[in-house]
Amino acid sequence: MKSFKNHLSLIMAIVTVLFSLQIFTITERAIDAYENNLKANYSIVVVSEKKISQKTFQQMHPLIKKSELIAADHVLKNIKLQMKQTNIKLLKTALPKFYRIRLSKFPSPDQIDTITDAIKQHAGVTRVESFENSHNTTYKLLLLFKQVVLVLAVFIFIVTSLLMLKEMRIWQFQHTERMSIMALFGAPVWLRSAVLFRLAVVDALLATLITSIAFVGIVNYGWIESELEVIGIHITIFDLFGDGFSMLVLALGLSIFLATMIVLGHKEEV
Amino acid sequence: MDKVIYANNLSLAYNDRETIINDTSFSIESGSFVFITGASGSGKSTLLKSFYGAISPKRGDLIVGGVELSNIAPKKLNLLRRHIGIVFQNYRLVNEWTIEKNVILPLIISGYSKEVSTSQVEKLLRHVKLSHQTGKYPQELSGGEQQRVAMARALSHNPILILADEPTGNLDDYSSQVIWNLLQGANLQLKTTVVVVTHNIPKTLNLEYKHFHLENGVLNEVL
Numbered sequence: 263m264k265s266f267k268n269h270l271s272l273i274m275a276i277v278t279v280l281f282s283l284q285i286f287t288i289t290e291r292a293i294d295a296y297e298n299n300l301k302a303n304y305s306i307v308v309v310s311e312k313k314i315s316q317k318t319f320q321q322m323h324p325l326i327k328k329s330e331l332i333a334a335d336h337v338l339k340n341i342k343l344q345m346k347q348t349n350i351k352l353l354k355t356a357l358p359k360f361y362r363i364r365l366s367k368f369p370s371p372d373q374i375d376t377i378t379d380a381i382k383q384h385a386g387v388t389r390v391e392s393f394e395n396s397h398n399t400t401y402k403l404l405l406l407f408k409q410v411v412l413v414l415a416v417f418i419f420i421v422t423s424l425l426m427l428k429e430m431r432i433w434q435f436q437h438t439e440r441m442s443i444m445a446l447f448g449a450p451v452w453l454r455s456a457v458l459f460r461l462a463v464v465d466a467l468l469a470t471l472i473t474s475i476a477f478v479g480i481v482n483y484g485w486i487e488s489e490l491e492v493i494g495i496h497i498t499i500f501d502l503f504g505d506g507f508s509m510l511v512l513a514l515g516l517s518i519f520l521a522t523m524i525v526l527g528h529k530e531e532v
Numbered sequence: 533m534d535k536v537i538y539a540n541n542l543s544l545a546y547n548d549r550e551t552i553i554n555d556t557s558f559s560i561e562s563g564s565f566v567f568i569t570g571a572s573g574s575g576k577s578t579l580l581k582s583f584y585g586a587i588s589p590k591r592g593d594l595i596v597g598g599v600e601l602s603n604i605a606p607k608k609l610n611l612l613r614r615h616i617g618i619v620f621q622n623y624r625l626v627n628e629w630t631i632e633k634n635v636i637l638p639l640i641i642s643g644y645s646k647e648v649s650t651s652q653v654e655k656l657l658r659h660v661k662l663s664h665q666t667g668k669y670p671q672e673l674s675g676g677e678q679q680r681v682a683m684a685r686a687l688s689h690n691p692i693l694i695l696a697d698e699p700t701g702n703l704d705d706y707s708s709q710v711i712w713n714l715l716q717g718a719n720l721q722l723k724t725t726v727v728v729v730t731h732n733i734p735k736t737l738n739l740e741y742k743h744f745h746l747e748n749g750v751l752n753e754v755l
Contacts, residue, residue: 439627440626440629446584446618447614447618447637447638447641448616448641449610
């Protein structure tokens, strides 16, 4: 019973680490998806007297992914009802070119400045509209969200590290006598530590299994997914093979590290 | 006769602390039964620990089973220990293992096959009259029974040397007699060298033995 309790406390410590890892992964995915949404909806409008090719725009800044020429009809749509057809034709030829610039990633305010400056330097460009104010507010909000998640992840990591250290001390106490007895009868280090490593592996497997089952349950319940879909974010909450494998690697790494520390810290009783 | 333990000008100390065994020389012959006595704190247990390499000589030579123990490599020490059986006053059994698993331990370490090990354990547990208790854990047994398990463990791998530190110190008269009989049997029937650290030499032994007394850090034979 005592041994089961000790197992359970280590399993719970690993489960906490795995849970925080997966929650961090989900948050990262949600932020990335949100960034992609922002990126897809964000564009810079350029007004130029001359025609500029997509290749020329791409050469201006590495973040520029593509340019679209905004049709003059679209610009004239609101005023053409009040004008004669001949005047419209004249206006059309006199109108500058309007371009919508799409970027490869959601830019920071500094990046917007450098892109705007680079475009402005091109001959013929008369105006660049980056919608800076609304962009800055969104970007700062996103940055704040990312930092909050990071602080939370660091906090969870510190707490679980302390939990693991406590567990390590219990294990050290628990296994020292057996390892000393085995040493008295000439057992090599690997044999003395074999039980410890076996327990570490079993606990890591159990912790991964428990966490995976919990996340499969969460996915099936569908609450988180539907909440995210409301704000236009479509992400994988838990990929049994990909995320499950990452969890297993982390759990095994942690528990084997723990067992190794015990073995290295073990001093033969005199 | 071959010497299983040979000490020449041996000095022992824990780290840099005061010397416990001081410049002593002695030898223990193979197949003999030896008692080491001395007052409490005289260094009897320390001397016994040096025989299985738990404490290294500070000065002088100590050879056990033909192996020099000064600055011995861990691998070599492990190999030596596979030929030694150790019995402690507080039994030192692994509490989370059954008595069968405790007894089989030295055999597994020495690389015996599962079949040989199992049959040897059955034989020994019958010998110490515990064959009906194989599945039990040490804490379910009395002190006397636990020491019999420790004896079976010490004998299981047919050691050349048994080292016993106050093996009857915690036992009643009946259990003590059982342990002395087992040690005596190992010496007479298997020709195993037995070295026992004790306060009192039992009067009921039916064998020849040597008696060393430790005083002021020096071991002398009592003739």
